[in-house]
Amino acid sequence: MTNEPIRDNSGEFRELEPIAQWSAKLVLDTPRDVFRDIVLQTAAETQHRYTGLITSDPETGHVASFTRTLYPRRKYGDPPSHQECAVQLDHLASNLGVEAVIPDDQRVPGLSRIVLGLYVGQHEQGERAEPTEHSVEELQTRLGADAVVLAGEVFTARFMEDGAMSHYAEPVGVTLIATTQKRAVYELGAAMGQERFTVEDFSATGGQAYMIETRHCTDPDL
Numbered sequence: 001m002t003n004e005p006i007r008d009n010s011g012e013f014r015e016l017e018p019i020a021q022w023s024a025k026l027v028l029d030t031p032r033d034v035f036r037d038i039v040l041q042t043a044a045e046t047q048h049r050y051t052g053l054i055t056s057d058p059e060t061g062h063v064a065s066f067t068r069t070l071y072p073r074r075k076y077g078d079p080p081s082h083q084e085c086a087v088q089l090d091h092l093a094s095n096l097g098v099e100a101v102i103p104d105d106q107r108v109p110g111l112s113r114i115v116l117g118l119y120v121g122q123h124e125q126g127e128r129a130e131p132t133e134h135s136v137e138e139l140q141t142r143l144g145a146d147a148v149v150l151a152g153e154v155f156t157a158r159f160m161e162d163g164a165m166s167h168y169a170e171p172v173g174v175t176l177i178a179t180t181q182k183r184a185v186y187e188l189g190a191a192m193g194q195e196r197f198t199v200e201d202f203s204a205t206g207g208q209a210y211m212i213e214t215r216h217c218t219d220p221d222l
Helices: 032-046 082-096 136-146 183-191
Strands: 013-015 023-030 051-056 063-069 111-117 147-159 165-178 196-201 208-214
Touching: 013 183, 023 032, 023 082, 032 063, 032 082, 032 147, 032 165, 051 165, 063 082, 111 147, 111 183, 136 147, 136 165, 136 183, 165 183, 183 208
Parallel strands: none
Antiparallel strands: 013 208, 023 063, 051 063, 051 147, 111 165, 111 196, 147 165, 196 208
């Protein structure tokens, strides 16, 4: 069963068409630059666009996990099939020296995972060095006890228009909240000045993933 879309008559945000949700996880202990280089090399070899969430070890700075997710933005064409994602994640795991892919442990029926960027606006590629305008602690305070907000980063290995490989990384607050209460996160995202953000609704039958575009969006999806 899918969730009914949230209607917003104020024009603050809109839900885009959903796709079927899929995700899986790699547990790592990999220096950040090594992780980036291996993902980019693997993407170039396979012509597969890797997208997902990474966490970092606060002491070493190493990448501690990579959760492969589907990016549901239609601007970049139809997302790959779940089977292709699974095969290519296995290939990446092998290149990273990881023995096995494991289930996404945040995928709990009845919860939604909503990824809010901590910068206002977006950059073209790579990573930004300046301090973020928002913090995980701020998001947690504003959402209260109904949500759990975890530190993470979005990470994407992607193809540029000239065919070259590039990556995009941005610190985010990974927000877990009951699907019935996700509107509060939508409203917070719009208030933070986010242009767009991803939502995954988890269910026992598979779930769905989709984009939210806010009134700040300057490049709306197709």
